[in-house]
Amino acid sequence: MATAKSQDKYQEFLSGLKTEIQTEQMKFVLSANSQMLRLFWWIGHAILRYRKTEGWGTKIIQRLSVDLKKAFPDFKGNSERNLKYMRAFALAYPVGLDVKSGKISWYHHVTLLDKVKGEKLRRFYMEKVIENGWSRDTLVHQISSDLHLRQGKMQHNFAKTMPAGKSELVEVFFKDPYIFDFFELPQEAIERELEAALVNHIYRFLLEMGDGFAFLGRQVQLEKGGQNYYLDLLFYHTKLHCHVIMELKTGEFKPEYVGKMNFYLSAFDEDYRSVEDGPAIGIILCKSKNKVTAEYALRDVNNPIGIAVYNLTDAMPGNLEIPYITTDAN
Template sequence: MAKQNVQQPATPLPTGYAELLDSLKSRIRQAQVRAALSVNRELVLLYWHIGRDILQRQIQEGWGARVIDRLAQDLGREFPEMKGVSPRNLKYMRAFAEAWTDEHIVQEVLAQITWYHNITLLEKVKDPADRLWYVQQTIEHGWSRNVLVHQIESGLYQRQGKAITNFDRTLTSPQSDLARSLLKDPYVFDFLSLRPEAQEHDLERALLHHLREFLLELGKGFAFVGEQYRLEVGGEEFYIDLLFYHLRLRCYVVIELKIGEFKPEYAGKVNFYLSAVDDLLRHPEDRPSIGLILCKSQNRLVVEYALRDMNKPMGVATYRLTGALPADMQASLPSIEELEKELGYDA
């Protein structure tokens, strides 16, 4: 008769083992991250030095562009396992060194982002000040290369901090400066495609359907609290279109969506909402709530007059939808309801 394997009972773990295991896992992960960052830093510095040497030789001794092809061949023969010495990448190194002449900036700033991030910035951003701003934002927000490309193509640098606000009168420094820098104009909702006859609730529903993209466009720190958020004041019910909480500002953010042009009465409505939120939701540690009115268009002078005497902090900005399809073509597209009916889903 064959012997049966009898499973031995597991040895009980000593007290504190789980905590030790978690601590070691965390320490190993941190070391892995530091090692990866160190490798990236050395790689970026190496590429900058190679590019600088090539550039100096070309300037001082008049070497032509063909020498880069020869260098790629010789370096590739000497270091066959190294993939970054192609003619194309050597030309990027030369352009990198030409764009950034200060080695200190390369060491302290540019080495914090990947080589592919740096290439993207070289290709897509021509102004050095703009380029450095995108580098700093990438470091602060941890943007992937794809997110960086999106932010560049949407013109984030030109839009950041451009909303019309009354923060200088209604918030104390430095919160007023931080709040102003977080709002932009216009907001780019290129992930939406609304029909011309769309209403506010259609815009709201579409933004919530693409909440991840909406949060990315709002910027880092916005936490979604609710839509059509109910407030009861004096026995009456009122509903905020979108309510957020900002982690850096430490305050609630009320967003009012409008499908058309800004009107002065919108500011009064948001002023009322902010008073209610401060009384009903705000904790003692929270800072004053702020409001953001998003409109399809605005008259700047009208907005400035509307905000001038408001005692609650708020801003007004426009939004831009995708321009991929002409208006007449968008108008000819079937609605969701029409598609459902055509496909037999109307029940």
């Protein structure tokens, strides 16, 4: 049974929360997201502080939810579940929120709290949300596909074909493997079928390619020595300021693919590279590869080329639209 002192402490705590909520509600109009996050962090921090000093049990959150709903019936976010997220939010940021954490929505923070363990990994995905403007659904997909394990893992020769120090800056824009889980293809599919499927799902394809990729065309023609050659897919990378040529292979990697790509890169740069552009980068995307074979194939090539594999897995949910953001995680 609650003591009079305990009741007084709770009422003091509840009164403080009400005052803070009323104050922050007036500021929401000016800076809705950052103020809301600050308020939610403050509530979570207050719950942690009072639980520690007063020895309150877990039922305090249930009681608090009821009282806050009575006091603020129109204020979203007072559910028991959301208050638990606020507590977890305060635990994840024990010294308060920084500038970057205020740039993503409460829904994104809830997703990170639910699905990502560890401050370093949460920071990685938070920065990706800020850089790329990911919706919550996209964030969930990138986490479930282990982006942090794939980014920067493509096999390449950038260190030998780029100025000193640039290789590390470039490789983070590429992955291995690439995951194409938004369409289905038969096992015996040929390159043109894979190419068509990717272009037909260009939004999700570019989402998987990552930050900076702009699609320019498919089967782009090159003419050299009186013969025509065709690039499977052509991109421009807006962060690297260079073109990216992609060749698709539905089988295992073969060394001769590198020689062909090297020819394409030299011919393309001669005809299309402007003074503002860096050298074009070639990506050979295969169904499988032998890493040792790929390493030897790249060894003496003078153009920047990467070799990666792709995976076709179960299709993603179709609702990759930005969700309507509310303040409640329910």
